[in-house]
Amino acid sequence: MDRILLGDNQFFAVNHLSDEKSRIQSVKFKDNQAIINVLDTAMDLGINTFMCTTHDRIVKICDYMRQNPEKYKNFKFHPCMPYAHKYANAMTELGIVGTLKEYIPGNIFAVASKAGIAYVRKDFPALMELLVDAEMKMFKGMNTPVIFLQNVIVDLLIGLGMYDILVHYVEYIKKNYDAEPGFITMNMPKMVDICEEIGIKNPIICSSINKIGFRMSGDIETYEKYLNSNREFRPIAMQCLAAGALKPEEAMEYVCRFPKVESILFGASSRAHIQQTKDLIEKYSK
């Protein structure tokens, strides 16, 4: 994995501190070209991995890159699935079966289809595979070395104790996409424990890591204990700026204190910001 990963919240009006900022961002990135311009700037500054949710708009970004293969030959995506709000809103309106029907390709009530057979047999690993394939369709032909399961799903599965699905996800991503599976979670220490328990070796785990303990459930001390331990996992730090509560310099200095942190995920949209973050990470990584 690259040391620095560019995130996508800034493109899709996700701001954990301010709805006003969200609105400004949504106007700024209304046009797909505006997103592509930021990705080009990042590439120009040596950042070649885009970690993004499987948002509908990524379809267009991938289309554009497929049309310019030479330019983007070294560019990597880290897809994060699913785009949770799409499913959450559908669940409220359509219920669970309605949501599956809406998003699984093919008809889950037609017994002849792959989806139908999986549904009738209540074959949950097969249903999961169908959902993964549906989300991954947009990345066809793109380089996707790590494929993440979003925190809403990871944390739901660990809360419910549905560990078999996590194990199956790991196997399926490795086998069918020749990629590394990754997990985003709001509960990093718990996830590390569970992976050890169920035999997921050296997992890539992306979680909030910041100086003020924002979105680090349990407490910051436990997170630090895990990051300073020799437990086998590959941490990615996200929300390093604690949704803007920290200044970039102190934020990056803190994250870089942990040599175990393999990559740092951040969101920015101007050249100056991307450059600044990159410089700070490099400065404190020495």
Added chain:
Amino acid sequence: MIKVAIIGLGKMGMSHCAILGAHPDVEMAAMCDPDGLLQSAFKKLTNIKCYTDYTKMIDEAKPNAVFVVTPTRFHAEMVIYALEHNCHVFCEKPFCINHEDGQKMVALAKAKGLINQVGYHNRFIGTFNEMKRLLSIGIIGKPFHFIGEAYGPVVLKPKGGTWRADKKSGGGCVMDYAAHVLNLINYVTDNVLIEARGTFMPEIFSKEVDDAVYSTLKLENGLQGQLSVNWSDDTHRKMTTSLKIEGDGGKLEADATTLKIYIKEDKPAENLKKGWNIKYITELTSQVFFNLRGEEYSAQIDHFVHCIKEGITEHRNTFEKALQTDFIIDKLIEDANK
């Protein structure tokens, strides 16, 4: 360990179930839902015992506490059955459709000394709690007006959906979205809404239920304000709830992420300066034991568990308080149908 059973595994039920499953003091023992796919998933993938009949579940599993997370019209019979079997009860919002049923549940829980709570999670968000505190110490002087709002993208197409599109089941924007705002107004002002005027509840895409609610409201203490709620609003990525309160000494504006404070004079005791001051959720939130979809969802469950352990029957989010929200919902519907 507190043994918990849950009735209803829709979106909220699933969320509660996962949070309960991760709580260190809870044994997530049993679930009840008629859906075949869910039954099968829970049987194959978890250690939670599965039922399709909630009375059988309560009789057999003998839980200490029951979560009722079904469509609103089923709440009364399920909550009463659980209380009669000496279970503490957490019920999803809105509390119930019929006011007499609501009173019966409040009285029964009280008589039995059982912990009762309703899923109004905004009461566990740091910004709203800080707003409540500042209001209570008179930071903005005498309040004269409020605006409570909620917007989100639930119904965006003209088609039938789940029980939420059915009036008799307790669906509609007034029950689903407005309930949160009404409950929050009561909570933050530490008062009770008693009157609704000029209410209109348009159907935008739905055929049977309202998609938006607009009204002028009055609290028991005389403070008046507006309600503006719309669940067919796709300018918001997810549900956004906010409350503004104006007073003769300033203004408070809060949503789930930010609290803005405008004051006309310095308040050194509160470390607030004349003019605009901003407090962010990052400084107003304490960490939770497990985070699934926001601290407030875990915090409300932790609060319920804490109240059971400590025997605290009077707390910030009881049946009685939820019944006050049901009361003003009835007033809104009545006024809109005039």
